[in-house]
Each structure stands twice: as structure tokens, then as C-alpha cells.
Amino acid sequence: MTRRPSNIVLIGMPGAGKTTVGALLARRLGLAFADTDRLIEHREGQTLQQIVDTHGYQTLRAIEARVLTQLDCRGDVIATGGSAVYSDAAMTALQRHGVIVHLQVDLETILSRVQDAATRGLARAPGQSLTALFAEREALYAHYAEFSVDASGDDQFAVADRVIATLTRAHALPSPLA
Numbered sequence: 114m115t116r117r118p119s120n121i122v123l124i125g126m127p128g129a130g131k132t133t134v135g136a137l138l139a140r141r142l143g144l145a146f147a148d149t150d151r152l153i154e155h156r157e158g159q160t161l162q163q164i165v166d167t168h169g170y171q172t173l174r175a176i177e178a179r180v181l182t183q184l185d186c187r188g189d190v191i192a193t194g195g196s197a198v199y200s201d202a203a204m205t206a207l208q209r210h211g212v213i214v215h216l217q218v219d220l221e222t223i224l225s226r227v228q229d230a231a232t233r234g235l236a237r238a239p240g241q242s243l244t245a246l247f248a249e250r251e252a253l254y255a256h257y258a259e260f261s262v263d264a265s266g267d268d269q270f271a272v273a274d275r276v277i278a279t280l281t282r283a284h285a286l287p288s289p290l291a
């Protein structure tokens with residue numbers, strides 16, 4: 114990689130560990146941490162589930178796309194929501210200053226970690242299963258990922274180390290640490 118990104122952007126299925134590993138990465142790398150789900154809930158004054166229940170999942174995706182496109186972060190680890198990859202405009206904006214890392218997790222692990230699917234505010238069609246969501250999205254995550262890191266079998270600390278090792282090998286750590 115020639116360009117030096119300013120941000121690390123995590124993408125992946127709900128339950129992949131974007132929020133958990135992202136916070137760890139920020140701490141270890143001395144970067145700020147931004148979880149876009151929390152930004153959305155703060156901006157809208159309601160939970161993600163309330164947005165879905167009140168306005169539908171497509172509205173949540175539209176709000177998320179707007180928040181991600183308008184994000185003005187430098188020197189951050191950004192944990193996106195699982196549905197970020199539906200917006201090409203949002204992903205293009207994130208790529209401008211960030212390196213996109215896909216936390217790749219197998220379906221079995223997702224199913225074991227996501228116990229709150231009914232209240233998490235998932236941006237999915239009514240009745241759509243996590244299995245169907247996984248099948249629908251894997252190609253999208255792969256399309257936008259500059260790096261894919263296996264985040265299934267080890268704890269969050271080992272996954273954070275793996276992300277750092279991957280970006281270090283590729284000379285793709287954010288510039289303040291170059």
C-alpha cells in the first residue's frame with residue numbers, strides 16, 4: 114500500500130466484533146474510537162431498534178449512509194454498523210481517509226454471538242434471518258475490504274493483534290504511527 118490512511122474502518126456482519134475489537138485497537142494504537150451506531154442514536158435521539166420499528170429498516174440504512182458520508186474523522190478507529198456496505202457513497206467516503214478492514218467471521222460464530230437480533234436494530238427485511246443476511250452481504254464486505262482478517266476463532270485481543278500485524282505488514286497503519 115502506498116497511501117498512508119488516517120483512519121482504520123472496520124466492516125463486517127453484526128457480531129463480527131467491530132465495536133469490541135475497534136475499541137481495543139484504538140486503545141493500543143493511541144487513536145480515537147468512533148462507533149457509528151452510537152453516533153446515529155445520539156443524532157436521532159432514539160435507539161436503532163426504535164428507528165427500524167418506527168420508520169422501517171430502509172430508513173435506518175439511509176440515516177446510516179448519511180452519517181457515514183458526512184463523517185469527518187482523522188486518526189480514528191471507526192466501527193461501522195453491519196449494514197454500512199449497502200451504501201457505495203458511504204463506503205467511498207470512508208475509503209478517502211481510511212483503510213477498510215473486514216472482520217471476517219463464519220456464520221456459526223455470528224449466530225452464537227448475536228443473541229439480541231430482535232432488539233439490536235438490524236437493518237434487515239422483516240423476518241429476514243441472520244443466515245440470509247450473511248449470504249446477502251458476504252460479497253459486499255469482500256468488495257469493499259482492503260484487508261480481511263479472520264475474527265472467528267480467537268478472542269478479541271488476539272483479533273486486535275491480528276489486525277495490527279496485517280496493517281503493519283502492509284505498511285497501512287494510520288500515518289501518526291508510520
Ligand SMILES: Nc1ncnc2c1ncn2[C@@H]1O[C@H](COP(=O)(O)OP(=O)(O)O)[C@@H](O)[C@H]1O
Pocket residue numbers: 125126127128129130131132133134192226227264265267268269270272
Ligand atoms: N473475538 C471475539 N471473541 C469472542 N467474543 C467476541 C469477539 N469479538 C466480539 N465478541 C463478542 O461478540 C459480541 C458482539 O461483538 P460486537 O463488538 O458488538 O460486534 P459488532 O460491533 O461487529 O456487531 C459481544 O458480546 C462481544 O463481546
Ligand SMILES: O=C(O)C1=C[C@@H](OP(=O)(O)O)[C@@H](O)[C@H](O)C1
Pocket residue numbers: 125126127128131132150161193194195196233234235236237
Ligand atoms: O447489520 C445490521 O443490519 C446492523 C448492525 C448493527 O451494528 P453492529 O454490526 O455493530 O451490530 C447496527 O448498525 C444496526 O443494528 C444494523
Ligand SMILES: [Mg+2]
Pocket residue numbers: 131132133150192193194
Ligand atoms: Mg457494533
